[in-house]
Amino acid sequence: MKFETRAIHVGEKPNLKEGGSGDVAMPIHLASTYARKEVDHPTGGYEYSRTDNPTRNALQMRLAALEGAKYGLAFASGLGAETTLFLSLVKTGDHVIAFDDLYGGTRRLFSRVFRERFGVEISYVDARVPEAVEKSIRKNTVLVWLETPTNPLLKLCDIRAISEIARRRDIPVVVDNTFMSPYFQQPLSLGADIVMHSTTKYLNGHSDSVGGALMLSNQAIYEKLKFTQNAAGAILSPFESYLILRGAKTLAVRMREHEKNALAIARFLESHKAVNKVIYPGLECHPQHDLAKKQMSGFGGMLSFELDADLKTAKRFVESLKYFAVAESLGGVESLIELPALMTHASVPPEERRKIGLNDGLIRISAGIEHLDDLREDLENAFKAIR
Ligand SMILES: *Cc1c(COP(=O)(O)O)cnc(C)c1O
Numbered sequence: 001m002k003f004e005t006r007a008i009h010v011g012e013k014p015n016l017k018e019g020g021s022g023d024v025a026m027p028i029h030l031a032s033t034y035a036r037k038e039v040d041h042p043t044g045g046y047e048y049s050r051t052d053n054p055t056r057n058a059l060q061m062r063l064a065a066l067e068g069a070k071y072g073l074a075f076a077s078g079l080g081a082e083t084t085l086f087l088s089l090v091k092t093g094d095h096v097i098a099f100d101d102l103y104g105g106t107r108r109l110f111s112r113v114f115r116e117r118f119g120v121e122i123s124y125v126d127a128r129v130p131e132a133v134e135k136s137i138r139k140n141t142v143l144v145w146l147e148t149p150t151n152p153l154l155k156l157c158d159i160r161a162i163s164e165i166a167r168r169r170d171i172p173v174v175v176d177n178t179f180m181s182p183y184f185q186q187p188l189s190l191g192a193d194i195v196m197h198s199t200t201k202y203l204n205g206h207s208d209s210v211g212g213a214l215m216l217s218n219q220a221i222y223e224k225l226k227f228t229q230n231a232a233g234a235i236l237s238p239f240e241s242y243l244i245l246r247g248a249k250t251l252a253v254r255m256r257e258h259e260k261n262a263l264a265i266a267r268f269l270e271s272h273k274a275v276n277k278v279i280y281p282g283l284e285c286h287p288q289h290d291l292a293k294k295q296m297s298g299f300g301g302m303l304s305f306e307l308d309a310d311l312k313t314a315k316r317f318v319e320s321l322k323y324f325a326v327a328e329s330l331g332g333v334e335s336l337i338e339l340p341a342l343m344t345h346a347s348v349p350p351e352e353r354r355k356i357g358l359n360d361g362l363i364r365i366s367a368g369i370e371h372l373d374d375l376r377e378d379l380e381n382a383f384k385a386i387r
Helices: 003-009 054-066 078-089 104-115 130-135 159-167 219-232 238-248 251-270 289-295 311-319 350-356 372-385
Strands: 071-075 095-099 121-125 141-147 173-176 194-198 212-216 275-279 302-307 336-338 362-366
Touching: 003 054, 003 251, 054 071, 054 212, 054 238, 071 078, 071 219, 078 104, 078 194, 078 212, 078 219, 095 104, 104 121, 104 141, 130 159, 141 159, 159 173, 212 219, 251 275, 251 302, 251 372, 302 311, 311 362, 311 372
Parallel strands: 095 121, 095 141, 141 173, 173 194
Antiparallel strands: 071 212, 194 212, 275 302, 302 362, 336 362
């Protein structure tokens, strides 16, 4: 079954059996508990909704199918998924290797919670160089955490090369695949062990739900994660599960439009004299454009650029836009724009930001699927406003 078909049909088969109602859309199962006829036999396998819920199960099957995985697990947020993963696979004294340019909230969770409060050792390395990952492996390394492309600098790492290095030492590799979505990048097929998503972004796609997910095929790891999903309880609600089931149906068509607009905006900005630099993996000038072509089937809807101006002017630029909402987050149908140094990455210490190349004047765009002419006109007006 092809991607577009899986995105619509897996997990949502109409029940045409005697007594079934044939709904073509999965009902929202709100019950917290399930009655049984016989004390020792839960009806249909369901006991309590934290443990298992039919709507969440449908979504979990769908999510697994989209990443080419055997198993999927849905959580109350992307960070809830990350926390569950750590609680399942990492303990005090263990060592984790992570890309040094991570989503700000992931970095805060790793440093301020797992390192400071639970004594987990974390090494942040420039994973653009696979050898840097190899060199930082220690005897107590239990996890390699990647995000590619990164946020907001759109640095890539070679999932296949790093997975081969980690596999030789039996260290699981996790890839945060939020930016590309399963439509443009399939980390498991490149050798990674676990894929993580903030479903808040492209998978839901409409900026009206917060959620997270883990997809994988290794049964032993799945059992641990499934146990913690129930034991720690950071589950996704039935209503949110329904929203993501619904959003995921149009993932392929949305991603194609996001990419088309992002590339056109990147080229437009590239040609503008008030712009110093445009960062988009689909541009030939991106230093890892070849790797992007090799490991992704598209370049996604996220881009960043540096205005030839100070922070105050950059603020004025984004504030004068009409269609681009000044907002954190990404991956919805509406275009968003933000200043990472003041918004999404404000929790990253300034010297760390400088070290990874995140300048104060950097502007990040999540290209929506509005008509390109309107978006371009909006940007042109903003350039006029700061002249
Ligand atoms: C948003 C995001 C997260 C965190 O997910 P939440 O749903 O906000 O908890 C993690 N990684 C990336 C790349 C993100 O964009």
